[in-house]
Amino acid sequence: MAEIQVRGLTKTFGKAAAVRGLTFAAPAGQVTGFLGPNGSGKTTTLRMILGLVRPTTGTALIDGMIYRDLPKPRAVVGAVLESTGFHPGRRAADHLRVIATANRVRNRRVDEVLDAVGLADAAGRRVGKFSLGMRQRLGLAAALLTDPQVLLLDEPANGLDPAGIAWLRAMLRGLAAEGRTILVASHVLGEVTQTVDTVVIVSAGQLRFAGPLDEIGRTGAELESAFLKLTADPGRHSVVAYPQ
């Protein structure tokens, strides 16, 4: 059982704090929603968990280890980040083969994940021609390639149509039911209530709430009013948006 533990995580860019003393856990077998307004430090936190951004203080552990120390990180963790890009001239299947080769995953698995995300027909097309929704699916395919126990997703519903969102929800529920740990950063609250078990709410880089979704509202309206109340006052400290 691999869980994500974030302990006292802080990141400052220059004088501005993006994340301040954040502590929470995402347990295995559940979908944890990581909620907060734009610029509240969600993406920075995900990047610190993944070893892309170095924390100023604090640690983020996956399965008890920091990402960099995992012997085969991709075998444990899959991630779809907003800024994860694709070379526009590379074919979808080639994009996945590059990752498969580096991770010693057999090539047949590329076809399996393309099939799983509904891109089997687009395998030979260059990614530059893809819609935003198709890119999201390809990013998810790349994350699933290594069959990881832990999944981190940043705004995965972006660009998906209603059918795509329903498909994503079913997929995440299915993956959690298999005992995987899933952390989904989002600000689309209506979607969250149907997908997540636990919520972590941040604002201005600080924790505002962590607990079962039931505790703050089962319906979209209840969650929204709780969310707005919790994130209303960003405090006196200045907070920066995540630098792009």
Next chain:
Amino acid sequence: MLSLIRSEFRKVSSVRGPWLLLAAGPLIVLAGIAGLVQSGANLQDPATQSKALGHAGLAAIFALVFGILAVAGEYRHGTITDTYLTTPKRGSVAAAKLTVYALIGAAAGLICSGTALAMASAFWAARGASFHLSAADDWRTLGGAVAANIGLAAIGVALGALVRNVVGAVALALAWVAVIEGIIGQLIGSGLARWLPFYASEALDNANITGTQLLPQWGGGLVLLAYAAIFAGLAIVTTLSRDVT
């Protein structure tokens, strides 16, 4: 490490840009030799023959730009995130890229040398002049061109990792080659200028284009190797602690 190297090869081979860029090398060699013959140079003079073959080294500028795409290109398209998720030990990524780009640089250098040899022989034959490839000097020119392609590809990889912006790194590299190094060379005098990277690669090419005082060929090769090592070291050290946003 081997799977990482294979993955880097796959990255290069699955897009068209690098191949179009490297294809420009042999075309420049072809055009350069044609120009030399058209200009009415004395084809019987061994120096003309050597100058013709020296065009293979000029094409190394494309290897430099090709190398820049290795890391800066990944930043441009955002694929660097995926690369570091697979291999959080970033020094290994740099080592794999340096290996792959040096190997492809070598292949590009060999192709340019082969093109130079074939084109020069053909032009010489067409003009009824005899082309002697007996001189050890000519082989050194062709070998130097391969080495220069390897060295500049490696410097390109390191430069792209330091600057992380394709346009910025390419502009800097080309401005350095075309203008900046020449100006610095004049300021410090040719005794010191021959230690600058592009003068060193010119010495390695065994083709004196700018007509200045150069290091011996082996010296040029060592100096270029030292520049590649320094740039690569700087690139790795800065890459290790940098946030990838």
